[in-house]
Amino acid sequence: MPDSERYAALDLGSNSFHLLLAEFRDQRMVRLHTDRAMVRLAEGLDAERNLDPAIAERALTSLHRFRPALTELPADHIRVVGTNTLRAAANADGFLEAAEGILGAPIEIISGIEEARLIYSGVMAAADGPPRLRCVVDIGGGSTELVRGREIPHQLQSLYMGCVSFSKRFFADGLITENTVNHFNRARRAARAELQELQHLAQHAEVVGCSGTVKSVARVLNDGELTEIRRKDLDRLAEQVAGAKHVADLNLPNLDEERRPVFAAGLAILHAIFCELDIQSMQVSPYAIREGIVHDLAGRLHGGDRRADTVASLMHDGRVDAAQARRVGDSALDLLLQLQPLAGVKDQQRLRWAAQLHEIGLALSHNNSRKLGAYMIEQADLAGFAKTEQENIAHLVRNQRGRIKPPREHYGFHPNPDRLLCLRLACIVHRDRTDRALSALQLTAEEDGYQLRIEREWLEKNPAIEELLQQEVEHWRSHERKLRFEAV
Template structure:
């Protein structure tokens, strides 16, 4: 389960850390916070090339897994002593693509010593934009941020610190090099095909992005910075990546017949094997969007993860805003959702210790589930919990990792009707029991508020045990006066019994 987030002490100096498990390189950033100031105190980077380790069936080859785990063990040593709630590790494109990933994911978390969140492409784009634009102010506010990674490229247009358009595209320096230059040979025809393929991949967004417009283009991450260093080293530009400098770099690369012949002095050794693929991607982006000049930034995803983590630690969790926006979009009955949430919290307070639930974390997820459990009503009432599950499982929810989103979707699916244990199959093992317990809490709160009686405060006492819970109403004859609730609870006892849980009503 995710670490509990305890608010930062604004008066104290504290360390926070971000780990970025990219498709080409793994990064670790450690920063020191003191009030509003954030100072980077350590960086580690290793060219793991995770994407290059995938076979045709998207399974990770043993050599690549070994490289990754060895790197994470080294990162884990650096992270010792930093409380887990101040560390956030995220996996990106290749981690998203991995098949049969549970064993590797578990081994990676054990090596690092921290939970690893696999994030969706649009969440990666949001974090990249936040990392690049943090502290830039509002001058020339319309920014196009482009981040070319090993397996994906994120393109974001935003105004100030707020992203407006976000896309994550399957273009990256590793996968593009593998696709067009897999045998190491470089020819003008191959490069032309690779460049055109990048533009074709971007065709679906070209019109919308050109229409939105921008004042400045900023490129981030190693691919862009590597090309920029070559251009500056050749003195084809004194500051930025220009179209002329980019075209000259293409011509320079084409004078090398093979990848191992790329020997530019200003290019890092570990960048050379994937340089030609990344160059073709950037050239295709320039062609697609008509870019003439691009600034570069040292900051990228890892900085965005740090700033986002600091927001959570300061009770400015972007996930709360994402849930509220979805509730509004689907016309959720806010008053009913709030009543459900309050009762769920009351039940949680009574059973958290017996069920070994993390109170703060469970309160977060129960609150989000209460707000969103009825989004499926926008489709139909019959079996709406299934529609709610589908919507939450497949929507882009800012701030949520893929696991967070699946946990939330599972809770919503389980809040009524048959206790469908099969929805737990896609969750990490560590989440299965907590989700079962939280679902039982949410189900009980839902039944107690099914009548939608305004200001209802059920006078209940709940005691939990390993198999289930016992329920007692402390107000005499309350249950007799609410026959629908009594019938629902009797039916709920049958549902839970089929799932090998027990609900017992005390007289």
């Protein structure tokens, strides 16, 4: 890695948006600039999971402050991620398109498990001493992540409870106690119910908390310092908050006024975690998801792309024929570079990964392998991948041969016909699992489609392929872009 490399990570969370600008100096990450906008996006989700336009507009307005920090960086040094609320929102497409226009950078919606992995990576970046078993806790605005691991995570959990969503659910209008109902106790019980069967995560492990709720509680308990949270102190604080009538009545030292509206809900979740997982003390990490994103970006550019490891693991677990995956991948990329000599890294990566996984469904079924393979890729928690990346790869796997099924396009998912054609042709050329050079094939793009020219002598040696190519021409007749085939 060069002596100095600069990266930007922007986390579009359910409670707040956070920016981190950092660089690596002699392989050590140095934080250069941080910024935060408290937007409470989760407040805008209604019962049908639609995002309220007024809150969406408030969030979009806040994004303008982050744009200057992103403009000077290369595109592959920036990663913007959306978490729980943007995962859940049924009408997120319009917001995401507008936000991308403001930021000038794409937004990746990540799964809860991918969020947990990035959080753990960030916390480990600040950890010192020899590797040891740790349990990392992050209470966000819409979800709570818990991870158990050593140098790498072993178990990851993402629970649908957060300080904003619980505030909306249990502390309407800021009320903590209403008549005889104690909302703090109700919120704590609900959190403990979500934690059932997860008690093992903290056993024999050092517990580390990170992000807003944990830091806020630590400051209240420790004279403004981010030091250890002890169970006996947390018990007293929980009892004090439960005895209040309204969040406005919370006279707590070092409580940030921006944090006040969601403090009771976050504390109820944190206390439930301590009680249910039998935690006696929690260390507090200054790092979290944003630092994890920066380390992930640096890894992608310097040979440590977690996504490549994930694909390799899937191939191993699915008993994929690695030789066939290589054949198809090499030929598909050769064809893509004929069409697009300057094809970007992202296009090439997605095509290669689709080729490596195009037979993953054979482990479950021969007749339905394409459908099952695509479903596995689309729905699985794949470390390193954004949900839209999985959808794009799944589309290629689903349509590797046969009738081309038109997809429902949405934000971040824009099927690329060039990649699709190249994968389909590569599958035809190597249908019999035989190595074949493509020097006799010439694929060009035309105004309304594609022209495939193949030397007649090559076709005479491979008559079955000629028939499959004629069928392929028929499949593309119903597509917006047509395929023409000519023997020369």
